[in-house]
Amino acid sequence: MGFFNKIKNIFKGENISSNIDGKNEEKSKKTAIYEKGLTKSRKGFVSKLADLTNKYSKITDEYFDELEEILIMADIGVNTVMKFMERLRDRVRHENITDPKDLKEIIVDELFIIYVNDEVLSNKIKINKNGPTVVLFVGVNGVGKTTTIAKLANKFKDQGKKVLLIGADTFRAGAVEQLQEWSDRLDTGFYGKENSDPASVVFDGLDVAIRENYDMVFIDTAGRLQNKVNLMKELEKINKVIDRQIPGGPQETLLVIDATTGQNGISQAKAFKEITNITGIVLTKLDGTAKGGIVLAIKEEVGIPVKYIGLGETKDDLQEFDIENYIYGLFKDMM
């Protein structure tokens, strides 16, 4: 069964076993949230794809051109799209496909393959068994690092964990206050100091985490453009400090990327990966009209998977990333 059919069944509930257990219920709840959040993103993309299959009764060059446009408009990287189109053309030729309707399934399938690439991807946070689990958040300016931390902290707090937020963005005016305000709202621990060296704030913050037996530590860092050498070095230093305080830490380093980001997302992923061991991406602001397709290119070219997606501004608007749901969300009306 193709991937397309599989997810179609999942979401239409056709394949769900009769004894509905908690897991399925949870799954459909999650799907509903995805659907809601992605509604605006999806509108443009899917209705265009549907238009495309209705408009063309045969697969022609114009059909391919228009498909290419749709994919590029979703910000799936230019290289990735070009390669994808080549593969698609090959398959059409070899498998003698003439009806655009048959191609829909292949399109979704191929996108899935690009992302998964035969790997086992986990969207779980790696937990440190010997002390606090440290998660470091990095990214360029204005992508939503602080808000993402608040959302993730809320998630872990709901699971009964003791959470500490460290405000190490000592550069941007008001950044430490922003995190502190979140910490007050969520009732988590907080450590931060303005106008001091970020690495020393991290060092002292981790002291607190160890001393007071925190389970989870989320570190906010200043937004930095990936071509600023000094700021990237600072990140290197922060990493070293974490490793000294919590051996093997940080357990996760999450790169936060704004869904409206274009081709520059690839450069961001490459540059941050060079400096730190990026373990995953948080794709934010997917509740707008942006599709965030650049994550497919990042996965293909840089090999970093998405762990979470942000679908709004409230503390509950963070979801574990699920490629099936994501693609489904974009293609729903087609099925």
Place this chain on the structure above:
Amino acid sequence: MFETLGDRLQNALHKIKGYGKITEDNISDMMREIRLALLEADVNYKVVKEFTNTVKEKALGEEVASSINPGDMFVKIVKDELTELLGGESKPLNLDGDPAILMLVGLQGSGKTTTAGKLANYLRKKCGKKPLLVAGDVYRPAAIDQLKQLGKQLNIEVYEEGKNNPVEIAHNAIEYAKENNYDYVIIDTAGRLHVDEELMDELKNIRKEVNPQEILLVLDAMMGQDAINVITGFNDQLPLTGVILTKLDGDTRGGVALSVRHLTNVPIKFIGVSEKLDGLDSFDPERMAGRILGMGDIVSLVEKATDAIDEKEAEKTADKMMKGKFDLEDFLSTMKQIRKLGPLENLIKLIPGAKKMGLNNIKIDPKQMAHVEAIVLSMTPSERKHPEIIKASRKTRIAKGSGTSVQEVNKLLQQFDEMKKMMKQMSNGNFKMPF
């Protein structure tokens, strides 16, 4: 990173070579390269389509003069066309109002608050008048604090009413500005999605209430294809008078600039080029065109250099170089001048063809430069004039004095020697600059 359009076109050129003219047939590879280059710069897909058609029409039938490289000619056609599209009529800020009211709008994280600070600073500097900042972002935690801190740094007053209704805040701020003789009022607003009806209505209400001279959309230059939805979304609901593109100090190509101009005709008024509060530049279409095409920006380079380098000093140095009398003293002063230009890798990127020379990914550690400077400063004046007298014991002393090692001192002396040799060759006319 990306190849420049020039590099790409070179690869497509073999097809066109030998033909006397650019024709429909031999042009297709070139058009494809241009198309990809623009798409990689995040220029909107539809804009790319129209644009490439225009370029094709212009290029067809052009003679491929034997003296110039047809690729270069092609790039020129593209760049000129792009500049024209980006340019259009440039409009200065409309500041006719007492006070003049400027309102900043945009998505979350596009840089409105920082831009508000920069704009206030710019207006005060440029017009010598009194700006007032208004904290209208009542939603994001600590947004008001952020603006207040910026105001404090700049010594510009910030009007705030905590988390009151933004429409009321705007109204009261204008009253306050009138009473206290402020010339400009800059209203920061909360980031919002263009599809958020409730929050968009709030902006419309602020506009109705205060009737601003300028409504400026703050747009992240790293935006991808969704930019078109954002720009038209805001512009349909609020009559935008200008766009400010932020984060252009990154390595993004900023193709979104083209989409803005092409789709809305709203002029780009400023670009944000650093996190510092004076990092706001006026928009230059030609430079932007070069950037989108990845062609480097020799104009900026020259301007930066003339800003920072003391001409007399430079002449003196150049003279010494030519005569082979360049010593470590001159080396030191040259280095100090170069340092004034800012991070070197930014400068290198501005050199056209930097990519071809493999210079685009060079990373220069400012600390390394500081080390070199420390070494030279630890030498006596006579050692700087006659580096050949530096032997083992002097080297040990210099290393100690500068906190470096003898190896580093050796390396510097060696490099200096090579540099001198190169200069001699240059003045003999045997050396060709790589560009």
